[in-house]
Amino acid sequence: MIYIYLDGYEYNLGIFELIRSFFPNKELKNIEDLKEYSSGSLIYISIIELNNFIVFRCQFFLDNELISKNEENLEKIFIERNRDKAINIGVKKSIYRTLVEVSKTKHPWGVLTGIRPTKIVHELVEKNINTNDIQNILINQFLLDESKANLIMEIAKRQEKYIYxxxxxxxxxxxxxxxxxxxxxxxxxxxxxxxxxxxxxxxxxxxxxxxxxxxxxxxxxxxxxxxxxxxxxxxxxxxxxxxxxxxxxxxxxxxxxxxxxxxxxxxxxxxxxxxxxxxxxxxxxxxxxxxxxxxxxxxxxxxxxxxxxxxxxxxxxxxxxxxxxxxxxxxxxxxxxxxxxxxxxxxxxxxxxxxxxxxxxxxxxxxxxxxxxxxxxxxxxxxxxxxxxxxxxxxxxxxxxxxxxxxxxxxxxxxxxxxxxxxxxxxxxxxxxxxxxxxxxxxxxxxxxxxxxxxxxxxxxxxxxxxxxxxxxxxxxxxxxxxxxxxxx
Ligand code: SF4
Known part of the structure; x- marks a missing residue:
C-alpha cells in the first residue's frame, strides 16, 4: 500500500495514473489526515505559494524516513493565463522526478498519462508555436524522451492533410x-x-x-x-x-x-x-x-x-x-x-x-x-x-x-x-x-x-x-x- 497526502492541491486521476505507472502492483490510498499513515510508503505532495513563485514539492517517505524529495519552482508571472494547467504540470513534474529517483526507472512518456499524446502537438501547432519550441515543451515541460517527442511530432505532421x-x-x-x-x-x-x-x-x-x-x-x-x-x-x-x-x-x-x-x-x-x-x-x-x-x-x-x-x-x-x-x-x-x-x-x-x-x-x-x-x-x-x-x-x-x-x-x-x-x-x-x-x-x-x-x-x-x-x-x-x-x- 502507498499512502498519498496532498497539501494545497486536490487529488485527481492524472496524479493517480502517474504514480500507478511507477507502482503498477501496489494499492494506492489517498488520505486526508496524516494520522492515517503510521508506517510503509507515503508520498507527500505540497504546493506552497510565495510572493512571486509557486513551489511544488514531492517527498517520498518509507517508514517515516525521507527517502527522496524534489522541488519545482514556477514564476507566477508565467502562469497567469493557464494557471490550472501549469499547476497540474508542476505537481506532476515534482512527483515524476521524485519517483524516478525512488524506483530508479525513467518513463519514456514523462508526465503524460493521457491516451492521445499527439493531440498535444496539434494543439500547440494550432497556437502557431514553431517546431523547435514544440519539441522543447515536450521534452522540458512534459519530460518526454527525445525519441517519443520526435515520434509524436512526426505522426502529427503526417496527419495534418487528413485533419485540416x-x-x-x-x-x-x-x-x-x-x-x-x-x-x-x-x-x-x-x-x-x-x-x-x-x-x-x-x-x-x-x-x-x-x-x-x-x-x-x-x-x-x-x-x-x-x-x-x-x-x-x-x-x-x-x-x-x-x-x-x-x-x-x-x-x-x-x-x-x-x-x-x-x-x-x-x-x-x-x-x-x-x-x-x-x-x-x-x-x-x-x-x-x-x-x-x-x-x-x-x-x-x-x-x-x-x-x-x-x-x-x-x-x-x-x-x-x-x-x-x-x-x-x-x-x-x-x-x-x-x-x-x-x-x-x-x-x-x-x-x-x-x-x-x-x-x-x-x-x-x-x-x-x-x-x-x-x-x-x-x-x-x-x-x-x-x-x-x-x-x-x-x-x-x-x-x-x-x-x-x-x-x-x-x-x-x-x-x-x-x-x-x-x-x-x-x-x-x-x-x-x-x-x-x-x-x-x-x-x-x-x-x-x-x-x-x-x-x-x-x-x-x-x-x-x-x-x-x-x-x-x-x-x-x-x-x-x-x-x-x-x-x-
Ligand atoms: S473483439 Fe477481437 S479480441 Fe475481442 S473476442 Fe472478438 S476477435 Fe477476439
Missing amino acids: PISRLKYSLYINIPFCPTKCTYCSFPTVPIKNYYHLVDSYINQLIYEIKTIKELMLLKEINTVYIGGGTPTSLPVKDLQMIIKEVYNCFGEDSIGELTVEAGRPDTINLDMIKMFKEMNVNRISINPQSMNDKTLKLIGRNHTSRDILNSYEMAKYNGIETINMDLILGLPGEGVKEINNTLKYMEELSPENITVHTLSLKNGSALKDNMHKYNFEKQRIVENMLDAASAFADRNEYYPYYLYRQKNTIGNFENIGYSKKDKECIYNISIMEEKESIIGAGVGATTKIYYPDENRLERTINFRSINEYLNRFNEIISKKRNISLG
Whole structure:
C-alpha cells in the first residue's frame, strides 16, 4: 500500500495514473489526515505559494524516513493565463522526478498519462508555436524522451492533410457488430460468441438498420467522411446480413460520398471466398485481418480458433480478389512470447507486406480472462517489451512503413504505446479521426460512442449506446432520444 497526502492541491486521476505507472502492483490510498499513515510508503505532495513563485514539492517517505524529495519552482508571472494547467504540470513534474529517483526507472512518456499524446502537438501547432519550441515543451515541460517527442511530432505532421481544414460539417460513422466466433482471452470488449446469440441476430440487424436510417435524418445537413464497421467481428455475421448493412449505408449516405469504408474481418476463421467476393462487389476498400501473432502455440493460448496458416490463406484470398488495403493487428507481450517470437511474426509480415500494420502492446484489461488468470502465464518484463517495440520499429523502417497514429492504453506492460503504421498514402483516415478528435463520430449499434465535436470551442459531447444487446434492443427509444438531444443538428 502507498499512502498519498496532498497539501494545497486536490487529488485527481492524472496524479493517480502517474504514480500507478511507477507502482503498477501496489494499492494506492489517498488520505486526508496524516494520522492515517503510521508506517510503509507515503508520498507527500505540497504546493506552497510565495510572493512571486509557486513551489511544488514531492517527498517520498518509507517508514517515516525521507527517502527522496524534489522541488519545482514556477514564476507566477508565467502562469497567469493557464494557471490550472501549469499547476497540474508542476505537481506532476515534482512527483515524476521524485519517483524516478525512488524506483530508479525513467518513463519514456514523462508526465503524460493521457491516451492521445499527439493531440498535444496539434494543439500547440494550432497556437502557431514553431517546431523547435514544440519539441522543447515536450521534452522540458512534459519530460518526454527525445525519441517519443520526435515520434509524436512526426505522426502529427503526417496527419495534418487528413485533419485540416477542420470543418464542423464533417463526420464519420462507426457501426458496431458485437459478435465473435469465440472470446479471446485478452479481450474485455462487450462482445459475445455468436453461436449463443443466433436467435438475436435478425432483431439486432433490423434495429441497427433503423438506427442508421435515423442517423441519416439527423445528419442531413452534414458531410460524411468515412465509415468503419467494427466490433466484435463483423464477418462472423452471415454474408447476406453484412451485405445488407453495407447496402443500407450506401442507400442512406451515398456510396460516392464515402471516402473510405473499412470492415474489420479480424478473425481468419470468419473469412471465406463468398465474404471476400461480397466485399469486392460492394467496393469495401479496407479490411482488417488480425493475426495478433503468427505463432500457433500463442494463438491457441489466447483462445483464437485458427492457425497462422489460416491467416496466410485469408490474406492471399483477399489480395487475389483485389481488396485494396489490408490492415494486420499484432500484439507485443503476449504470454510466452519474447523477441524471438515477435521476429518470427514480423518475418511473415515482411513476406505479406500489408498496406497497414497496427502494433499493440498487450493490455491486461479488467474483465479479460487473461487478467483474471495472469498468475498462470509468463509475461515478459518491461525491458523485453521495449526490445520488441524496437524490433517492430526497425521492421517498419526497413520496409517503408510510416507511423501515422498512436495511442496509449491503461494497463499496458511497461506503459508503452500502440502504433498504426502505413505504407505511403495508405493511412486509415477513420483511425486518425477517432484518435485526434477533430471531427464528429456518430456511433451505431450496441456500446457505440457518439462524439460531437464543436471546433469553435474545441470541445466534445458524448453519448454511449447501451453495452448489453438486450438493453440495446429493448431501450431503443432512449438511445434515439439521447442522440437527438446531443444536438446533432
Ligand atoms: S476477435 Fe477481437 S473483439 Fe472478438 S473476442 Fe477476439 S479480441 Fe475481442
